[in-house]
Amino acid sequence: MTARILASSAAPVRQSSVRAHNLALALQTVANSANPLSRASISAATGLTRATVSALVDDLIAGGLLTELDPPPRTGAGRPAAGLALASEGPAGLGMEINVDYLAACVVDLGGTVRHRLVEHADQRLSDPPTALGHLARLARRARTLAGDLRLAGAALAVPGLVSPDGVVRVAPNLGWQDVDAAALLREQLGVPVTVDNEANLAALSELRTTGGPSFVYISGEIGIGAGIVLDGVLYRGMRGWSGEIGHLSVHPDGPECRCGARGCLERYAGQEAILRAAGVTELTDIDATAAPALGEAASALGLALAGVVNLLDVDTLVLGGSYAPLVPWLRDGIAAELRRHVLTAELAPITLRAAALGADAAMRGAADAVIRSVLEDPATWLSGAGRT
Amino acid sequence: MTARILASSAAPVRQSSVRAHNLALALQTVANSANPLSRASISAATGLTRATVSALVDDLIAGGLLTELDPPPRTGAGRPAAGLALASEGPAGLGMEINVDYLAACVVDLGGTVRHRLVEHADQRLSDPPTALGHLARLARRARTLAGDLRLAGAALAVPGLVSPDGVVRVAPNLGWQDVDAAALLREQLGVPVTVDNEANLAALSELRTTGGPSFVYISGEIGIGAGIVLDGVLYRGMRGWSGEIGHLSVHPDGPECRCGARGCLERYAGQEAILRAAGVTELTDIDATAAPALGEAASALGLALAGVVNLLDVDTLVLGGSYAPLVPWLRDGIAAELRRHVLTAELAPITLRAAALGADAAMRGAADAVIRSVLEDPATWLSGAGRT
């Protein structure tokens, strides 16, 4: 998690941006530490003066982003340090997800703790977008109340589809949606700023928080197949927010026809439906070691596609998430074999292939994370009072 | 070209970094303008005060990065503006390239003008790395002298192979090189800092300077096939500098065997050798409209691979360079057809497919550009006197 506030663009830098950057730096130093930090250790870690850190921390405490812990952990001689930690009663993030057969919402505090979580199973293909989003908003409000009415810094929604940067769902095939302004609809009902993003992108973000290396690709195996791309610690969304659409990479150009019109797409071999059919079961949870050999074709199709991803992006880690996560034991060898065969640099450096840390909640958690991440990356805006609820 | 100086990392920001950023901002504003700018127009373009801009410009002129033009372009009433332009006698970049059958070097000034250019045709597969680099260094020194002994900000070398960030050529199959510390060898002989990069990466950089949109992928068709990835105006090199290795993407998993050991790699269909064979000629320049139909297989293989790239990265532009550039008229339709078929978002937004602006010099020019780009992005370091020659 790097501070990028001054980075962005061709904007001039004034002194206030310096403060904004350093506030973010101090805050993130605390956020990235497992245990409470003292002002002195923040100073040591960042290179800022103790005087500066004190001033920054004062602002952060006054703004409700940090709290001073009463029982400071003490060692050796000298005045004991005051422990600093992210304020659990500070601004929280509301994460939501809508998918084919459920709605979900959760409230996550600054420290990353899930304060409340609600899931409602219901087939969303039947309801129209405003109704579905109305249900979701109600669920979210309930979650918020049950979490103790924390102030919200914002909300984010994970959607299985293509989303424009302005929060409009351009197309979500499995929901039957097209050009739905989900951000505006939810904003109206929740009264906080709402961002909308593809589920794979947000799931990748959650992975970044929990165990992420700087660069990896998260493969989300749901009904479709998507990928969230994290490069140098930053989620890459693409020019229009449509990156990571790997479900229709061509695996066998002369293979069976796909619903997208092309032939031999990855989804035909490694989509949820294809995997269930190959294993001869109707539920993913029914798959066990005896069904594993049947997954060989899915694994090598995935491996072929992922080899292409690694060749193109030079990432050293692939994370299998969504419905792939529990199947990793049966998929790993088949994927790894294709990676060895097709990745040019496989001999120069190993590729890590692992299951996602979070399960089905990944996208929703990533949505909440995206909100608190925005606060951690730009505390100055929060402190100035803009966007408080 | 965006200023990223304060961006980078978890570094504290002091006042001097503010100055560094704003120096870069002012300088780049001039660099990105087609005609000379006044201090006032820099102020208007950046949002910085006229007073601040004056101070910045004074520093930049004193440091030899900008010059004041004597005949200022005048319009309307008011005190005439003093024209500011990049100093053509300021620090220059030395760009070098080594490839299978030639060595090349050029000197490019701050404004992007090629001041001198030398190419020496010779088969490099016969000579060992130190000898080849010695030849190259001599060529570079001659180019430097013939360009009028400009001060150099640095040098960069384009290599057809995998290069580590520290400038070591890990493997360059067509040169027969392995683990060659090209940066150190050249540094010793040239007396300036040397960076080394993959030829496709640097060619992409040259394209960014000349006509680049913010995000595109440059496909370099040489003996092998590589890609340079530019995302949001920044060259993405990958975790270890090995991004863009698309030559061995799998097109037909059951296709003919490739020298890499796998089957049906892109290179087998669209590599230089495959294209010559398909067209039934021995020189690329012999290809004309009559040979065009024979390129259908190459085009669709390329299209298939590039469709995957677009699906993954969501870029809106593909630039065909190297030996592909002159073939674009015969390749375009075949590639576009596959893109239409396989790119999910093709209906939502068009994909631009075009030939590279620069020809065979692209990589060498990109190398020189990389050097002057480093000055434009961080003028403060140059002004402070570090790295002057």
Added chain:
DNA sequence: TGCGATTTGTTTATTGGTTGAATTATTTGG
């Protein structure tokens, strides 16, 4: 020819923010 309008560029006092050194606060060890 001369004078006001206009635009460019510089000067000066002010402000915001970091720094470094000195100072205060609070503990451990002898």
Added chain:
DNA sequence: CCAAATAATTCAACCAATAAACAAATCGCA
């Protein structure tokens, strides 16, 4: 109970940007 050690705060100095006033150079029009 005092010295050593470490944490945190205070305060003068400094750096860089800002705003506003000022100087410079030209045009337009009488």
